[in-house]
Ligand SMILES: NC(=O)C1=CN([C@@H]2O[C@H](COP(=O)(O)OP(=O)(O)OC[C@H]3O[C@@H](n4cnc5c(N)ncnc54)[C@H](O)[C@@H]3O)[C@@H](O)[C@H]2O)C=CC1
């Protein structure tokens with residue numbers, strides 16, 4: 001199985017590291033526009049193979065899409081990250097041009113690939129990719145925006161912190177947009193080994209968990225001076241693994257909605273079953289009135305951003 005990662009920066013290289021270490025793919029190609037950069041990252045990563053004990057082949061290329069041909073999965077991380085004080089939405093001008101170009105070039109040589117969009121503002125970049133893919137006759141099920149996997153991991157981190165228990169014993173999902181104000185952490189449905197967390201945390205404590213989850217990316221950007229990469233890289237690995245191993249995991253992801261959750265002609269985060277062919281099924285949750293209202297508000301904000309395309 002072949003995975004192409006476009007963008008050899010912090011997120012792209014960390015994703016490549018995760019995919020190679022776990023041998024999720026037999027081959028990883030990293031592509032970047034910066035001369036020699038992807039080659040360097042690939043060589044550095046490949047030199048960990050004998051220590052880490054993996055056989056995944058890793059190569060890097062400068063803007064040569066022929067080397068990415070016949071990929072099973074394409075991951076798009078090319079584009080600029082935000083700086084402290086910025087929103088993800090402010091990246092649209094630069095990143096829409098970059099993402100539009102790379103998606104076309106990558107899909108032309110890998111028309112059967114599942115494409116995972118990471119570049120921000122992710123919901124709008126996924127919508128842009130959906131449009132390009134549709135023009136090329138590629139199914140909407142092959143276009144997946146990665147945001148919910150990461151936001152849900154941050155939600156479980158914050159729940160673990162509040163409860164003082166292991167994150168691995170906690171489950172919870174974040175749906176809606178991948179923005180500081182558009183995320184919807186589903187505190188009502190989160191569980192500690194199947195028991196609703198509301199049995200153990202007060203409404204105030206849950207609100208604090210939710211608030212901290214929503215600004216998870218902004219908090220890290222403030223601390224790091226640029227946006228995060230370890231958890232984003234791991235979350236990409238989780239999505240790619242569910243595709244290539246046909247795991248059919250339910251992972252909240254940004255997909256094209258055509259009436260589901262009361263929304264049309266928009267890409268937004270909802271729980272989906274992810275397998276070998278991309279997203280196979282949208283899982284419909286019974287949302288409370290409050291959650292429904294938050295989802296509508298999130299959709300309105302993302303739609304306004306899509307209009308800027
Ligand atoms: N969806 C999500 O959950 C997350 C999204 N992000 C987003 O991912 C993107 C990448 O972030 P980082 O890796 O930290 O940035 P970075 O600056 O470290 O890496 C970006 C790379 O893209 C390359 N690039 C730019 N234009 C290109 C083109 N036309 N073709 C090929 N490569 C090109 C650059 O040379 C650079 O190496 C940002 O937009 C960031 O906001 C970051 C974390 C999580």
Ligand SMILES: O=C([O-])CC(=O)C(=O)O
Pocket residue numbers: 081082088120150216217218220221227228232
């Ligand atoms: O915060 C950012 O700009 C990058 C990102 O999407 C995240 O880490 O969630």
